[in-house]
Structure formats: structure tokens, C-alpha cells
Amino acid sequence: MDAETPGQLFEISVTDAERDQHVLFPETLRLATLLLHTRGYVILRGGMPVQIAEEAAERFRQIHADCMASREGDGWWQVGHQTKAVFWERNHRWRIFPKLTGAFANEWILANPFALQILEQLLGEGIYCKFVSSDTCMKGTTLQSPHREMGGGNTWEAQSFIVNVPLGVCGLHNGPLEVWPGGSHLWRNELLRRLEVNDDVQDGRNPEFEWFATLFPSRKVELFPGDLLIRDPGLMHRGTVNESEQPRSMLTISYFREGFTHDYGNPEHNLDRELWEMLEPRVKRLFAYVFEGGVPTVRPPSTSPQMTDAQVSPLWED
Numbered sequence: 001m002d003a004e005t006p007g008q009l010f011e012i013s014v015t016d017a018e019r020d021q022h023v024l025f026p027e028t029l030r031l032a033t034l035l036l037h038t039r040g041y042v043i044l045r046g047g048m049p050v051q052i053a054e055e056a057a058e059r060f061r062q063i064h065a066d067c068m069a070s071r072e073g074d075g076w077w078q079v080g081h082q083t084k085a086v087f088w089e090r091n092h093r094w095r096i097f098p099k100l101t102g103a104f105a106n107e108w109i110l111a112n113p114f115a116l117q118i119l120e121q122l123l124g125e126g127i128y129c130k131f132v133s134s135d136t137c138m139k140g141t142t143l144q145s146p147h148r149e150m151g152g153g154n155t156w157e158a159q160s161f162i163v164n165v166p167l168g169v170c171g172l173h174n175g176p177l178e179v180w181p182g183g184s185h186l187w188r189n190e191l192l193r194r195l196e197v198n199d200d201v202q203d204g205r206n207p208e209f210e211w212f213a214t215l216f217p218s219r220k221v222e223l224f225p226g227d228l229l230i231r232d233p234g235l236m237h238r239g240t241v242n243e244s245e246q247p248r249s250m251l252t253i254s255y256f257r258e259g260f261t262h263d264y265g266n267p268e269h270n271l272d273r274e275l276w277e278m279l280e281p282r283v284k285r286l287f288a289y290v291f292e293g294g295v296p297t298v299r300p301p302s303t304s305p306q307m308t309d310a311q312v313s314p315l316w317e318d
Contacts, residue, residue: 131265152234
């Protein structure tokens, strides 16, 4: 008899009928919502037409090339000469905020009907989009520390979710996202701060939390064009090492519950009023707060305790 019963690596496969009707059938929606709520993430295989994903991937390659050619030093918030995309790069990881036009204005990407069905179950109908950026991992990256982010764990109810759209193959060979689906998105920041646990170091080393993460099972996520990953930003996760010549790129689209926000990300990196007015109605409403007022102002408190060696006895030992 085995001591452990590992959980299934279960994923939702969207059917042709659901794609044709732009709606998840009731049992699919029920299971997807439960998985996201309890496990902290859910994968929708075939969550958008492959052609649309490939068009976005091709456009992103052009934007990325422009940003690389436009880069001057290590400054933050640089701007691509041709595409006007705001970007920065650290540790061979690129953050690029594409303008929401052309392929990046498509409803399947910004207002994906399946993603919004699920998110409205958990965030309510007043959700809005805070920002759209890339997460691009190049050869030369180092392993990130496991971390949580964007206020996840400040309230019992979820404040926000991330939808990741792969811009090409995101495989085990080119720096996949690693997640810990053991309920880490439900950890309360109030308790972590009281116990002086630091859970938001990303590109530096965080030995205690790195050791703590080994107590829980993790999974490296493989995504392909047409898939969607929906995750709670409070889910413990990290970027891994890309040892290939193939960049690992995916969009990171942030949605918030009405009444909550976060300092990270600026929608005006993605669009101005002229671009906003050109969006399809389902997409336009997600950014209406930027141009019509009513932006939420409730911001989560800092989740990072200021720790010194004198204050904290590590949970791990060498």
C-alpha cells in the first residue's frame, strides 16, 4: 500500500461546441471554477482558436524585436521606437506592455468568454482589467525564488486573477512557470507577516522560503497556442531556467474585483482614449474606468516584512 495518493494533473479541455457557442457548459464551468478556487489555478486546453493565438504570437515577436533594438541600458519603463510598447528587462526576463490594437485587441484574448465566465463566478460582474503585459523568459535566466504577489492573501475572498495566454510553445525546455497548487493562494498575509515570513522575493535568493516550498508538491506548467492558464496571484509560483534558444513568452492579463486595485501595472501603458474607443464593447467595458472615472482605490497593504537575522530564526537548517 502506498503512503501517498498524488492528485491528478487534471486540465479542462474546451469542446468544439463550447468554442462555437462561446460559452462553457454548466458542468465544465462548475469544475473549472472549483479548481481555480481550491487549487489556485486551472488550465483550459483549447480556450481560444489557435489561429488567433498564432496571430498574437507573430505580432509579439515583432514588438519584442523592436524593444530589444530600442533598449538603452538597464533603465525601467523604456519605450520601443516603432511600436511604442513600454518595456524593461531584468535577468533575461522581459516585461513588455503591448498597445491594445490589431491582434492584441481581439476579444478572445482580452475578454475571453471562458475566462470571464469563470472570473465572474469568483470576482463578480464588475471586474476590470488592470494591465496587459508579456512575461518573456530568454536564455540566460536564473531560477526565481518561489513567491506570491499582487495582494493575494489579504482577504478571504479573491481580489484578482491572472490570465496567461501563451505566445508560442511554453514547454519544459524553455523556462516553464512552476506552481504550487497546495492551497498557497489561501495563505493569509496577516499571519505570514506576524511570523515574519517573506514571500515576495522574485529574482533574488530567499533561502528560507525556497526551503519551505520544498514541503509542498509543485508542477511545471506546459502551455501551447490556444491554451489558457488562469491563476490566483497569491498562488506560490516562480519562473524557471530557460536553457534553450527559444524564448518562452506569454501574456499576463490582470483582472481585479470591483473595489480593489494594486500599484503594479498601468493600463495607460496599453492604450489611450483613441485606442480604447476602437475596442469591441466587451473589451471596452473592462477599461472604461480609465477614461470614464470610477477607478478603485482600495490597495492591499505591503506583504513583505522587514526582516533581519537577529529577528528571525530560519525554519530550515543547512
